Amino acid sequence: MSLDEIKIGGMGASRRRVEDNRFIRGKGKYVDDVVLPGMLHMEILRSTVAHANIKSIDTSAAWEVPGVRLVLTGEMMAARNLAWMPTLSYDTQAVLATDKIRFQGQEIAAVIADDPYIAKDACAKIVVEYEQLPAITNPFMAQDPAMPIIRDDKENQPTNKIFDWEIGDKERTDQAFAEADVISTIDLHYPRSHPSPMENCGSIADYDRATGKLTVYMTSQAPHIVRAAVAMVAEIPEHQIRIISPDLGGGFGNKVPIYPGYVISILASILTERPVKWIEDKTGNLISTGFGRDVYLNGQMALRKDGKILGMRMHTISDHGAFYADAQPTKFKIGLMHSTFACYDVPAAHLTSEGYYTTKAPGGVAYRCSFRVTEAMFFQERMMHAAANDLGMDQAAFRRVNLVKDDMFPYRTAFGFLTDSGQYDKCMQVGMEAIGYDNFKAEQEEARKRGKLLGIGISTMTEPLGAGNSREYDIIGIKMFDSAELRVHMTGKAILRTGAKTQGQGHETTWAQIVAHELGIPADDIVVEEGDTDTAPFGMGTYASRSTPVAGAAVAMVARKIRAKARKIAAHLLEVSEEDIEWELGRFYVRGNQERGVTIQDCALAAYSNIPDGLEPGLENNAYYDPPNLTWPFAAYFCKVEVDAETGVWDVLQFVAVDDCGVRINPMIVEGQVMGGLTEAYAMANMQYITFDEEGNCIGANYMDYLLPTAWETPGFELHEVVTPCPHHPIGAKGIGECATVAGPAAFVNAVMNAIEHTGVRNVDMPLMPNRVYEALQTGKDVSGMPPVKVG
Amino acid sequence: MYPSRFAYEAPKTLAEAIALLDANGGEAKVLSGGQSLIPMVKLRFASPELLVDINNIPGLDYMRIDEQGNLRIGALVRHEDLEHSTTLPATHPTLAAASHLVADPIVRTRGTFVGSLCHADPQGDWAATMIALGGRIVAQGPKGKREIDMREFVLGPFTNALAFNEIAVEAIVPPVKGKAAGSYLKLERRVGDFATASVAVALDMNGATVGRAGCALAGVGGRTIDANDAISVLVGKTLNAESIEAAAEAVAAAADPRTDHRGSADYKRHIVKTFVTRILNNIANSEQKAA
Numbered sequence A: 001m002s003l004d005e006i007k008i009g010g011m012g013a014s015r016r017r018v019e020d021n022r023f024i025r026g027k028g029k030y031v032d033d034v035v036l037p038g039m040l041h042m043e044i045l046r047s048t049v050a051h052a053n054i055k056s057i058d059t060s061a062a063w064e065v066p067g068v069r070l071v072l073t074g075e076m077m078a079a080r081n082l083a084w085m086p087t088l089s090y091d092t093q094a095v096l097a098t099d100k101i102r103f104q105g106q107e108i109a110a111v112i113a114d115d116p117y118i119a120k121d122a123c124a125k126i127v128v129e130y131e132q133l134p135a136i137t138n139p140f141m142a143q144d145p146a147m148p149i150i151r152d153d154k155e156n157q158p159t160n161k162i163f164d165w166e167i168g169d170k171e172r173t174d175q176a177f178a179e180a181d182v183i184s185t186i187d188l189h190y191p192r193s194h195p196s197p198m199e200n201c202g203s204i205a206d207y208d209r210a211t212g213k214l215t216v217y218m219t220s221q222a223p224h225i226v227r228a229a230v231a232m233v234a235e236i237p238e239h240q241i242r243i244i245s246p247d248l249g250g251g252f253g254n255k256v257p258i259y260p261g262y263v264i265s266i267l268a269s270i271l272t273e274r275p276v277k278w279i280e281d282k283t284g285n286l287i288s289t290g291f292g293r294d295v296y297l298n299g300q301m302a303l304r305k306d307g308k309i310l311g312m313r314m315h316t317i318s319d320h321g322a323f324y325a326d327a328q329p330t331k332f333k334i335g336l337m338h339s340t341f342a343c344y345d346v347p348a349a350h351l352t353s354e355g356y357y358t359t360k361a362p363g364g365v366a367y368r369c370s371f372r373v374t375e376a377m378f379f380q381e382r383m384m385h386a387a388a389n390d391l392g393m394d395q396a397a398f399r400r401v402n403l404v405k406d407d408m409f410p411y412r413t414a415f416g417f418l419t420d421s422g423q424y425d426k427c428m429q430v431g432m433e434a435i436g437y438d439n440f441k442a443e444q445e446e447a448r449k450r451g452k453l454l455g456i457g458i459s460t461m462t463e464p465l466g467a468g469n470s471r472e473y474d475i476i477g478i479k480m481f482d483s484a485e486l487r488v489h490m491t492g493k494a495i496l497r498t499g500a501k502t503q504g505q506g507h508e509t510t511w512a513q514i515v516a517h518e519l520g521i522p523a524d525d526i527v528v529e530e531g532d533t534d535t536a537p538f539g540m541g542t543y544a545s546r547s548t549p550v551a552g553a554a555v556a557m558v559a560r561k562i563r564a565k566a567r568k569i570a571a572h573l574l575e576v577s578e579e580d581i582e583w584e585l586g587r588f589y590v591r592g593n594q595e596r597g598v599t600i601q602d603c604a605l606a607a608y609s610n611i612p613d614g615l616e617p618g619l620e621n622n623a624y625y626d627p628p629n630l631t632w633p634f635a636a637y638f639c640k641v642e643v644d645a646e647t648g649v650w651d652v653l654q655f656v657a658v659d660d661c662g663v664r665i666n667p668m669i670v671e672g673q674v675m676g677g678l679t680e681a682y683a684m685a686n687m688q689y690i691t692f693d694e695e696g697n698c699i700g701a702n703y704m705d706y707l708l709p710t711a712w713e714t715p716g717f718e719l720h721e722v723v724t725p726c727p728h729h730p731i732g733a734k735g736i737g738e739c740a741t742v743a744g745p746a747a748f749v750n751a752v753m754n755a756i757e758h759t760g761v762r763n764v765d766m767p768l769m770p771n772r773v774y775e776a777l778q779t780g781k782d783v784s785g786m787p788p789v790k791v792g
Numbered sequence B: 001m002y003p004s005r006f007a008y009e010a011p012k013t014l015a016e017a018i019a020l021l022d023a024n025g026g027e028a029k030v031l032s033g034g035q036s037l038i039p040m041v042k043l044r045f046a047s048p049e050l051l052v053d054i055n056n057i058p059g060l061d062y063m064r065i066d067e068q069g070n071l072r073i074g075a076l077v078r079h080e081d082l083e084h085s086t087t088l089p090a091t092h093p094t095l096a097a098a099s100h101l102v103a104d105p106i107v108r109t110r111g112t113f114v115g116s117l118c119h120a121d122p123q124g125d126w127a128a129t130m131i132a133l134g135g136r137i138v139a140q141g142p143k144g145k146r147e148i149d150m151r152e153f154v155l156g157p158f159t160n161a162l163a164f165n166e167i168a169v170e171a172i173v174p175p176v177k178g179k180a181a182g183s184y185l186k187l188e189r190r191v192g193d194f195a196t197a198s199v200a201v202a203l204d205m206n207g208a209t210v211g212r213a214g215c216a217l218a219g220v221g222g223r224t225i226d227a228n229d230a231i232s233v234l235v236g237k238t239l240n241a242e243s244i245e246a247a248a249e250a251v252a253a254a255a256d257p258r259t260d261h262r263g264s265a266d267y268k269r270h271i272v273k274t275f276v277t278r279i280l281n282n283i284a285n286s287e288q289k290a291a
């Protein structure tokens, strides 16, 4: 008599995404769709140069434009102590520049006017006089003592260095290297990239002087963090601040930080006493908001002749732009870079990191990744590739020797993480079979005879998803737990709210499935709401694949609390003691008499109409979930390419992805996440990057230069699954939102390298554009992607 | 994206359109497909006071071959009209090859062939094919029509030879003498990407011998590169390894590329040479097959 879980849209159902009903009809409600009475419009004037002292800013002509209500400059912000704001990494960032321009695109002034056209016209009338300084476009230039100090606004900042950081065991690692038969090295740059969500950033600030309430519609992946930050910066009490993050047109980490535009729009609303809307344009988004990556990765590996890894060293030099604004757990200066090699049995490891200011946009956001895990895993798999070659070992065999074995869990990594589950070798086997790995060498040789260059690449990884447990993970002091609140109405329908914030992941669909699984209420009877800080419970938001591991767990836990109360009501209705009640999906029954039972809907009705003595009426609760550990999904990716030796153009012939993300709530959504992630991985490997010329001009400021792949060139992907449930997550799920972006790039790059490394080349920096691949083929030398790009 | 203020007119006749241009003394711009003009206006790279939309003017959307064998393409023929033509691959293989490579499928539904020529983007695809084919533009102004050779039409980056009060009403491709052969190859990083380097080759073949030879390049100079003189080394010759090598060398030498993030000048020149070689080899191979 038990319900069919798939039919009610529970766990494992490939339920269609309920949010798509409005998205495909153009009925989504994004920040830009919100129109408030009397709303004004704001435009930001951005710097055209990368590095300059500001000699003067003349706004007088802008004030003259009819329809202009307010022109704000850094000086006016400074008068209210708002010219600078704190970043998520305990640095400061200019809201509107007062002293100096530190990157091209930096915010200089803002015009608030009756419509956005007027605001834009007036921006063009502001005259800024610059005294140019040299652009510093990579951290090595930043080290040069002849270069100016970028952050001369700060005390105790005599150089352009931001931090030195290390983790691991240096002595043990040195020892491992002393004992090594072979030492392998690699030198890489993971280029700067931009998450580039379809919807740009924006806000509508609405300060009501009569009530003292500030409401801000905002493109935020973490509205509660914003509320806390605004309370601290704007000195408005927290209960008087309401942040509403409506539908988001993608985030990918780009909508985690707090941007100057938000802050300026808030002040503008306070000053004008009108709602003020600010919607960034695409160029503004690309040149000024949170970028990802931009790290130089250098490493060595100590190896035994038989292929066993004895130890590894890694050194990172990261380029953070003009302000250290990385959005990451505070304890770790370079994110979770030390998750590198977590899937391999590596006895000794040591990581050292240096971070630098440059005259580039700030950000360092976790672009579809768990805080620099993308760089960590890219480094790992490029290092593995180089090491296998140096050993003269087969790529797959080398990995299989070193992957953590199933019986080694829980496994403590050399950097201190605890991985808890996985079937790594099984994933390898599934992937190798699907791509025809064992035949490849013959295929490659045969193709060479016909003048064709084929290559195969492997990338495997486990990554730490779901920050975090509160012992180790906090952002500016706020612990990284999450929450859910569930209200079951009288007729058995329900509303669920969480502290996460969906931006394409499909929470409205999957959260309802978890509740359906736990309570047997059909998923279609549950509405899911997120993003309004006045109604949603406090949470840290959605990024770093943390929603299902943390908020999703809270959803299961709150549903279980509801079930526990419903059980009491059921006992009352069935007139037996609670101990004699059994549960099956959607229904309680009397032990030994399965016929005698009540449904969860019966219990809901009774909660409002027939409450046993001593029990509170109603059927609602909340849960705050602090995960005991991160979750550790595993990926094994295999890619086959063909390189055109005459042009350097490469094509993907086959791509096989094996993912183990534990229990899959909605397999269709999981596949969507993997497909999307692989598309971004392909983009990173092939075309999508931001660079700078010698003057510090951003190359990648629009979609003519910043290339996102389309359906046209994106290769097909073959997806496979292995399921190893997470041992500590209430429903056995692990994160999946980012596995493919994290593990994907190295698979493409390793494949191309495999096709061309007979020339002696060890590395070509991403993106592997045809000209770079051609150069490597011609010279047999490594090709660096370090900016600045020479033009002329 | 918020353009500066502009007026908009959508006349129903060419005469009205020309009168509007004439009356606005250089401050007006013709709007055809809008696929270049709208982005320029949106980004405020251009701030015309008036847009004269010619899309409502009837009779400009033809593509036909006249009695003399000229291919005539009206001002409102869209990129996709060329792409979907079933006859073009046989009559004008160079145009047919390019038609799939101009922009992306969305842009191709609106952008016009003639508008693209007028836009004179150094990376534009159609201008290269038209220079290789020895085409002409028909310009119409207050004083009537005149024809402008494509080699004189593109003056520089985003600059054409039209007077402010002239509209390009038609593009003409002269008849082929013999059998048309040719192609268009483009190195792009993604669909809709402008050319890193591209090559248009158009040959009139008399049996195995090259009659007329035309070539032009996009993406490898401050404007569309006219490589007709360079490829003329083929005239009167058959296509063989030696002649192909000589032609490819000559065309590559005519390129004037710049080093940038898409590649070094040498790389782009190398691509030009590779593409000329590939196109000519293909023609040679299909000639052999036909024989």
Ligand SMILES: Cc1cc2nc3c(=O)[nH]c(=O)nc-3n(C[C@H](O)[C@H](O)[C@H](O)COP(=O)(O)OP(=O)(O)OC[C@H]3O[C@@H](n4cnc5c(N)ncnc54)[C@H](O)[C@@H]3O)c2cc1C
Residues within 6 Å of the ligand: B029, B030, B031, B032, B033, B034, B035, B036, B037, B038, B039, B075, B101, B102, B103, B104, B107, B110, B111, B112, B113, B114, B115, B116, B117, B118, B119, B123, B124, B125, B126, B162, B166, B167, B168, B169, B192, B193, B194, B195
């Ligand atoms: C995303 C994207 C990708 C693109 N990729 C490519 C590409 O790969 N290769 C490529 O070649 N092009 C590309 N383009 C440009 C595209 O081909 C344009 O359609 C074309 O260049 C202009 O044609 P149009 O009809 O749209 O002209 P419009 O944009 O309307 O006008 C362009 C210019 O020509 C003038 N003009 C237009 N028609 C006439 C006329 N009849 N008489 C006089 N003046 C006229 C206008 O005043 C304006 O200055 C791309 C465009 C976009 C948006």
